[in-house]
Amino acid sequence: MADFDWHAERSDLSGIALLDRAPESEGIDLRQVRLYRQGRVRQQMAQYGVDAVILSDPVNIRYATGTRNMQVFSQRNAPSRYLLLTAERSILFEFTGCLHLADGYETIDEVRPSRTASFVAAGPRIDERERAWAAEMNDLITELVGKNATLGLERLNAGTSIALRELGLKIVDAQQPVEMARAIKSAEEMKCINASLRATEIAVGKLRDAIRPGITENELWSVLHKSVIEQNGDYCETRLLSAGQRTNPWFQETATYEIGEDELIALDTDVVGCHGYYSDFSRTFHSGPGKPSETQRELYKVAHEQVHHNMDILKPGMTFRDYAEQAWDIPERYYANRYYLSAHGCGMTGEYPYLYHRGDFPDAGYDGLIEPGMTICVESYIGEKNGAEGVKLEQQILITETGNELLSRFPFEEALLR
Template sequence: MATLDWHAERSDLSDIALLDRAPESAGIDLAAVRRYRRDRVRAEMVAREIDAVLLSDPVNIRYATGTRNMQVFSQRNAPARYLLLTEHRSILFEFTGCEHLAAGYDTVDEVRPARTASFVAAGPEIAARERAWAAEMAALVSELCGAGATLGMERMNAGAALALAAEGLRLVDAQEPVEMARAIKSAEELKCVNASLRATEIAVGKLRAAIRPGQTETALWSVLHRSVIEQNGDYCETRLLNTGPRTNPWFQETAHRVIEQNELIALDTDVVGCHGYYSDFSRTFHAGPDRPTPAQRELYRLAHEQVQHNMGILKPGMSFRDYAERAWDIPAKYHANRYYLSAHGCGMTGEYPYLYHRGDFPDAGYDGEILPGMTICVESYIGAEGGSEGVKLEQQVLVTGTGIELLSRFPFEAALLEG
């Protein structure tokens, strides 16, 4: 099989050269960020006696190497591209014709063309294709790690995983080492987080300024998306902008509905922004032209109170269970429509840990420790079951050695906070 050496001098037009000198990269040592993340994964592998991981989630590939290619396409077409990472070797299997995209990345030792083992690529020959893929991969893992190696896997076809297991490797889930690696950010990595947040806040500012009754939700949401892309962000992961009666219950995606006067407009950014980092904060606006009603202000006040209270209790060394016990007590009137999480980790997407409400902890929660270097999104949704409107608020914070640091800086709505 043909292979390419990617440590040759790169062109100024290469993907890495353009990204490293982009405006949002100023003052960031992106090479150090990439090496830190790769080494975090390797350390978590060693701690769990995993010899190699085979990553197909494009976000995890980007985390471990810094490379990106057709992320949304790759999410649903696994394994279109995949990464084999061992303690000492990093081999990227890139989508057909795309091998050149990894040029210049010192986190990638070698690039090979991917063997796409999917039904759309192989048709009725899929089983044979999967067996051939598994034999090739098992031989490579054995060559690099020895016979009977332990291989962590994620997001592969069932047939591909079964074929690989038949080759004599010990298969385990790769999620734990990768998620635990991603959970702790370096100081240099946090510069990427902040660059992404600042760009997203500019986009949200443009969206807020564009609000007017008579336009559609989709037209308003497109303002955010356009600004994110203009600033070299990647994409909006969800379509969570809704208005008026569509703000309750939550999770109603943007639609072709006309915004009416004096309605609430709720937004969860969910932006995979600059450098691939997740900008995840929520705000609720008022369409005007009149002042918000007392009922609207009450919803907003409670959501703001929940976020502020839960930010106030976060501290390093706290257990997930202790956080749940001390978190804001949701009034019974709003409990049925509560947001499914109290808080969650945030990095290149939403990630470990999930922090649950007290009432949900016995069934859904798990314990762990809040650690310095984690970035956490503190959530609130307040809307009565059967109510006419709801409010979504959320802040993104960094856990430090002594407490927290607020990362998301977009202001709250003074008119909605008035008593």
């Protein structure tokens, strides 16, 4: 790969130019990726009878346009930037002072300054601000698609939604069309996913190399985060790394715990990596210096069996219900601590579909179809209730026309499989 001239003209160092020339973008037509994704949203809007959507989730804005800005800040300060998308127009309302960040994006027809409708921004005048915000959006939507339009919304405060409805708009949830759009990836999009996975695997390799008794969970997790950022990834969505007795039950966030000798260390990457794509695989390691115990090896081998059985049965045309029926039977002694999902969709974050265990399907499950182009994460957590330790494993796969393809390539621990 030719070296990139980081000292080129200033115009080449802002907005889209620098992002598209980042090293992990080589060989990927990001323009095609952005146009495909926006086309998918518009297809699903038409299918569900939605005239316009206002997207305020920064992940969905990025999916529909490729633009990004202060992702984590925007998640908790909605609507600080938002997108109005119709069949013909894409108008980004960008945060104050940030309008230049959308320069060069073929997915954006117009950029306007946003009007933040939140109590923090408006104080006791919040009702006035919400009504003004709604009136502005209603006028624009009426201009673009006509009166009494069907409008899809997400992540807006209640007062704003109520004000929009009072103006005559038919309000529906935007989640369904957007999630259905995101579920099917293009071949070019898969290049982004693989670039993100390769970078995350490098980061996990560095984390594995840093394992030693005496290091804290926080120190170890920081190795992963540092490497992700160095490789132009975005952020780690969770802090799911724990060791020893803190591996059971699962979902104990990384803390100041000092890792001891011959303990298990469980990691779920949950990395929003290169191009904003989720790298989601799990591994469990052994701290040494001795060999894993028989109990540790048994936990690991059981989790390994669950993941591989469930990977092997996933194929296009399978219903969610059929998957639940054919999925691996969790032994009774591990059932109480089972992972809450058997598998889930994966794209720019964890997404549709959720695939539930057989026992959970009657209450939580829903039916649907496994389709080519879906990327699925197959999950396992194995640990007895009140047990000393547990094992977390997970693989990310692509559903193909004939079966599935493994995407996550980080190796398993031979010492724990013996």
